[in-house]
Every structure is written in structure tokens, then in C-alpha cells.
Amino acid sequence: MPDPPSQPLYLKVKRHILSNVASGKWAAASRVPSENELVKAFGVSRMTANRALRELSDEGVLVRIAGVGTFVAQGGAQAHPLQIRNIADEIRERGGTHRAQLVSLEKVRAVGDLAADFGVAPRSLLYRSVIVHHENERPIQLEERCVLSAIAPDYLKVDFTRITPHEYLMRTAPLQEAQHILRAIMPDETTRRLLQMKRHEPALLVLRRTWTAGAIASAARLYYPGSRYEMSGRFRP
């Protein structure tokens, strides 16, 4: 079948299953199609169906039992101290007012560090937004975000003073997985000025990458002034 391999077949199968699980159409503990059923339904080889199911199992979405079948995993009710929250909601909950200042919004090619940092192929088309979020007119977060153009084709037309990238992306590409990296750093001069920080004041840097069906959908660098921000979370192990 010499189809135009626009995207890998195993990803198509993964996405099909993921969307059914995410929408709740396939409830937890319910059975998903077996490898042979997927072979017939998608016209792929068993190895390809196997890879889709195996990866979803590795990711915790499915549970496989040899000789029995494959089932939707129980959705763990876990509390995460580092939630993915919308900064505007966060500020409003504290009773503050949120304002977004758009610094730049453009189309870029992933080259060098960008491709490596964000884990995409070199020269991929990305959209990049830089926004300063203010709480009560004081800058509290500098958000530098890159998104895959394929995920959000209209990204450049969005009015990010009215809606945050987080809100927009949640609508168009519901995330499945996220990675956070936290560092304490000294901000560079540009970052320092945008956040109106004093000299020698450290910043908290959060690198956040979100994934949809195995592909990175969006990567963000979030800078917080050390003196004005803290992250906290409470949970039960």
C-alpha cells in the first residue's frame, strides 16, 4: 500500500486509541481492540499495531495482559504539586488582576539549540511567542513559548492579550504528558529588564514541555522573579 506516509502509521493507531480513551468513549478497565483487530481495522501489520499498544502501555494509558487482552488503565487520581495551571487563573484566584504584555509573536525555524532544547527536527517550522504576565501591574512571569505549527496553525492570529497560550493550546491540543525542569538561574539582561528585577536577583526557571501522542506539542521557558514568586504544592504520597 504505497500511501503518502504523511505521518507514521503507529502514531495514527495511537491517536485513534488515545482520543477514544481521552473522550471517555472507552471507559477505564474496558477492553480495547486486540492487535489482530487493529491489523484488520487499519490495514497495518501486526508489528505496527503492537508498537502502538506497547507504547501506550509503557506510557501508562493501557494495561496489557498476555493471553487475555489490552485494557484502559485506571485513571490515577494523583495530586501534582506542580500542576499545569493557567497563570491568569492563578492570579485571579489570589484576587489579583492579570495583564498580558505581548513582546513578540513570530514564525521561526528550529535550528541549533532550539531544535535540541525543544526536541524537534532541525528546520522544523515553529511559532514562538514571548509574553510578560503581570499581576497587579507587576511583572511576575516571562513566558517564552514555542509550539509546533502543525499543532496550532492559527497561533500567529491569536490575541494573546485576551487569552493565554495555555488556554488556547488546551482547546486545540489537549496535552497528555508534561515534563518540568526547574532551575535557579541568574537571568540575562533582557529577561531582567522585562521582569523589572534588581541586579543580582535570581530567577526561577521552569522548562515545560508538553506532549500529545508522543510528539512534543509545545515547549515553554517560564521565568519568575525569585523575590516575588514561589511555587508550592501539597500532596499525599
Next chain:
Amino acid sequence: MPDPPSQPLYLKVKRHILSNVASGKWAAASRVPSENELVKAFGVSRMTANRALRELSDEGVLVRIAGVGTFVAQGGAQAHPLQIRNIADEIRERGGTHRAQLVSLEKVRAVGDLAADFGVAPRSLLYRSVIVHHENERPIQLEERCVLSAIAPDYLKVDFTRITPHEYLMRTAPLQEAQHILRAIMPDETTRRLLQMKRHEPALLVLRRTWTAGAIASAARLYYPGSRYEMSGRFRP
């Protein structure tokens, strides 16, 4: 080749690569054997070699670049901010050696903020330990911890060069709930010296409080050098 499949072949290949990476024989950024080289070396098919390399790539051990090769990933000091981990285990998992340097271990009275933090009456009896944890003889965490004397009566007699406070407390007072607060700060002079940090280098401060049966059992201030440490976590929302 109908060998006794005592263990999957792709796991043998993975283990071979992992042991070479963990032992440092294959340094970061160095090249690992290509799929075809593994095919010859292990007598497996290319699909099997591919699976071994792909999974190690998914796990962050390797980085693969199509058309170029497969390389050992840069392994930084990493921890999950969401988990409460034992720093000694964390270091050992990275293949490093852990050493604890006891700075002080004493009995203190809860006064002022300390009493408020713990929610105990002023002048209550607390135990306080200050320890510098080293990874490969470089300081990586300064742990300043206070525990309720009622929770751990023998705290002052423990040899904290052999067991971490975390390990000890897990035995005597299994925690039920925890709170984390993360900040980027400039360390004071004492902290800076204990962690052998450069001037103007920021630190990551984690305030951790744990509860047992509704009462605070322990409160810790964990300082990490910003240049030598990062926390990361990956999860599904």
C-alpha cells in the same frame, strides 16, 4: 537461531549499552554503536537493535539523530520535584557516590517563626540537624531539618553519616502528607561556603514540610546550587 530465550534479546542489547553508559566507559555525547553494528555484534535483526536504541532514547539515556548516529545523552543531576526521594538513593541511581557531612545536630527550643511553622507551643522541644550531602565529593544539597522530639526521640543518637534523616524518619514516622515550596534565592554567606558556590550564584530552595496524623512531623530547608542541580518531573495530568 533457536537459542534458549532466557531473556529478550532487545533487553540484552539495552543492558549492554546501559552498563557501558552507567560505568562511564561511554562518556556523554560519545557515539554508541549504530543499529547495523549491533546487528553484527549481537547477531540480532535490525528491528531488535532498533528497539533497544529507540527505548533507550525514549528513556532519555541516548539521543538519536537520523542520518548521523546515536549518542549518549547529557546526564545532568536530576530529581523529581513531585516526589519525596532519598537523596542518597537518587545519587546512587545516577551512578555517583554519596557522602554526608554532619554540620550540626542539636536540641533547640521552638521560638518565633519556628513555633508557628510547626504549629506547636513556643519553647517546645525540637531536634535540628544540618547536613551537607555530597555527590562524588561535590556538595549538592544542604539539608537543614527540624523534627518534633515526640516523633523521633532518638534523633540525636542517629549516625547521619550512615543513614539520611529521610531514611530514618521513614522508619519511625511514615509520612502522610507533604508540602513543597520552591524558591530561587541568593544564599547567605554560610550556605554559600558550605555548598562551595561561587559568588552571585543562585540557589534553589525547597521548603518541605511533612505531616503525620495531622501534626507536622518534620520541616526541612533544602538548598541546591543553581549551577549543579535541576529538578525534573514528568507526568500525565
Next chain:
DNA sequence: AAGTGGTCTAGACCACTGC
């Protein structure tokens, strides 16, 4: 042109579970 990784196929054998 040669080598790399990325994907895919159409078979195969195995151990296991449920009927």
C-alpha cells in the same frame, strides 16, 4: 555513494489464558 536512523511488512515461534 555510503551510512544513518525511521518506519513498515508478512511471516514466525512461544507462553499464556479462557473456554
Next chain:
DNA sequence: CAGTGGTCTAGACCACTTT
């Protein structure tokens, strides 16, 4: 017994990078 997942093979085509 038929069905399941777990693994493996020997090919194949592709896009890419390096030489």
C-alpha cells in the same frame, strides 16, 4: 482449542547527513 500478547526475523523503502 482458538485467541491473546511477547518477541524475533529478513527483508524493504524512505529521508536524511556526511564524505
